[in-house]
Amino acid sequence: MTVTAPALTEVTGSNAALRAFLHGLPGVDKVGADARAAALGTRSIKTSSKVFAIDLAISMVDLTTLEGADTPGKVRALATKALRPDPLDPSCPSTAAVCVYPSMVADVREIVAGSTVKIASVATAFPSGQASLKVKIDDVRDAVAAGADEIDMVINRGAFLAGRYLEVFDEIVAVKGACGDARLKVIMETGELVTYDNVRRASWLSMLAGADFIKTSTGKISPAATPPVTLIMLEAVRDFLATTGRQVGVKPAGGIRTSKDAIKYLVLVNETAGDGWLDPHWFRFGASSLLNDLLLQRNKMKTGHYSGPDYVTLD
Known part of the structure; x- marks a missing residue:
């Protein structure tokens, strides 16, 4: 899709203009998208x-724990694993980030400070997004003040599905402003958006509002x-770069558990957006169990045999 950059500055002036733009995006051929993704998965x-x-793939993992039972000890152990995923092999790369609740950011910082591992924190009333804007902004500022390098926010899906696009846009803009130097990942919760057309619209809306990453799910x-x-989403960031000159990252999260799955996604990235996105700065996996399978497969390729389950930690 080609849109002139000056036109993009005009589409966010009112809800009607934004709606006209988003609903003017080319419709998604669901059968074609399903078939294309399936075909690339057979490579x-x-x-x-x-x-x-x-x-x-290891270097792209946002190693994540977002449970009510998270403790400082559990989070510090996870951060240590992010730094040295395989303690027996120093050649194994670190993960991209550790993703935790704002209250746990300081615990991660104690472990990863000075390293390449970023500290990501969910915010804005994760996972529902059902809170006032003031509460959401305070949530973001608390996480950034504690040391978060990246903020993963959730959009108001109710407002989006009701067609209140400018409300969603303004909220993302406000959160982006509260991030300071931290990068902003916008979670669209695609499972609740119902249609592929809505996924495309939410992707463009998030990018127009300043998202540094668009993310599938909580x-x-x-x-x-x-x-x-x-x-x-990869088509959207590719077309957005062509239109505006600004590159935006993509983060699929939830349900990606095996090395085979991860490699399928890397093929998808390369064949859709291009190798410019094959970098942890532009593509991430939001995952917890994926890292263990990647480590087991990595060790198998080095040694020729599978290690027992005690080779990796249970997080």
């Missing part, structure tokens, strides 16, 4: 490329990330 990856892909509802939805 065969040879051994040398698989070794590279597994290390790349991981708290099903379906979470799926290849077709991620394909649509």
Whole structure:
């Protein structure tokens, strides 16, 4: 899709203008998107490329714990694992980030300070997004003040589905302003958006409002990330870059558990958006159990046999 940049500055002036723009985006061919994602998922990856892909996937993981039972000890252990995913192999890359609730940011910072591992924090009344704007902004500022490098916010899906697009836009803009130097990932909760057309509209809306990343899901509802939805988001960031000159990242989150799944997503990235997104700065996996399978597969390719389940930690 091609849209002139000056036109983009005009579409956010009113809800009617924004609605006209978003509903003027080309419709998504659901059958075509499903078929394209399925076909790319059958690509065969040879051994040398698989070794590279597994290390790349590890470096793209936002190692995540978002449970009510999280404790400082559990979070510090997870942060230690993010720094050295395989303590027996120093050549194993660190993960991209550790993602926790705002109250746990300081605990992560104690472990990863000075390293390449970023501190990501969910905010804005995660996962429902049902809170006042003041509460959401305070949530973000608390996380940033505690040391968060990245903020994962959730949009108001009720407002979006009701067509109150400017309300959603203004909220993202306000949250972006509260982030300071922290990068903003906008979670659309695609499983609640119902249609692929809505996924495309929410992607463009989030990017227009200043998102540094667009993210599929909170991981708290099903379906979470799926290849077709991620394909649509990758098309959106590709077209947004062509239109505005600004690159935006993509983060599928929830339900990605195996190395095979992760590699399918990397193929999807390369074939849809291009190799410019094959970098942790522009593509992430929101996951908890995925890292363990990547480590087991990595060790198997080095040693020729599978390690027992005690080779990795249970997080």
